[in-house]
Amino acid sequence: MFLVDTICNMKSHSIYDTLERLSNLLRTDARGKGSEYGLQPIQLEALHYLSLCNRFSDTPMAVTEYLGQTKGTVSQTLKVLEKKGYLRKQPDDNDKRLTHLKITDDGLALLKALIPTPLFTNGCKSLTNKAQTEIDNALKQLLVAIMKSNKMKSFGACHSCYHNEKRTDGYFCTLVKKPLSIEDIRLICREHKEIA
Ligand code: SF4
Numbered sequence: 434m435f436l437v438d439t440i441c442n443m444k445s446h447s448i449y450d451t452l453e454r455l456s457n458l459l460r461t462d463a464r465g466k467g468s469e470y471g472l473q474p475i476q477l478e479a480l481h482y483l484s485l486c487n488r489f490s491d492t493p494m495a496v497t498e499y500l501g502q503t504k505g506t507v508s509q510t511l512k513v514l515e516k517k518g519y520l521r522k523q524p525d526d527n528d529k530r531l532t533h534l535k536i537t538d539d540g541l542a543l544l545k546a547l548i549p550t551p552l553f554t555n556g557c558k559s560l561t562n563k564a565q566t567e568i569d570n571a572l573k574q575l576l577v578a579i580m581k582s583n584k585m586k587s588f589g590a591c592h593s594c595y596h597n598e599k600r601t602d603g604y605f606c607t608l609v610k611k612p613l614s615i616e617d618i619r620l621i622c623r624e625h626k627e628i629a
Pocket of ligand 1: 605608609622
């Protein structure tokens with residue numbers, strides 16, 4: 434048992450070291466690219482999140498939860514993005530306390546130009562499709578394991594969600610009690626609950 438624990442420990446150290454090196458590379462690269470547009474990494478990260486999340490998850494609170502930052506930091510971040518014209522606020526149709534954050538065309542063009550950065554795509558291009566698929570699957574598996582074992586919000590998509598119900602006329606979310614479009618089901622959600 435001691436030997437198994439030691440081997441697991443060594444593997445987790447190795448995975449951690451590799452991911453840390455990758456994170457540093459990507460963050461440094463993103464910092465450089467973002468600064469060309471006067472943006473901090475966190476501002477780019479918030480904009481990127483808003484391009485990935487569904488219509489139930491595009492609120493300041495969801496951005497705060499996803500980025501793991503304070504409300505104050507996220508509020509400042511969103512103000513900068515709005516001022517630069519990369520996002521706009523939109524009140525919820527039914528609940529006036531809710532504000533949605535919508536990416537503008539300029540914001541989408543910026544993300545297209547910056548994410549993923551050439552540093553990353555060049556590296557990926559040098560790998561086979563099979564290797565890219567294996568890495569993608571393994572990283573997703575690790576992400577789910579970290580989220581689950583630490584009881585964190587999973588921010589997954591509808592296809593792996595407990596609340597997603599397949600009906601004869603399409604998909605339906607039993608939590609928000611709304612039909613889901615094809616667009617909805619490919620985006621990430623703050624209410625996502627992994628199927629057990
Ligand atoms: S099915 Fe799950 S992931 Fe999809 S909208 Fe509903 S709660 Fe969110």
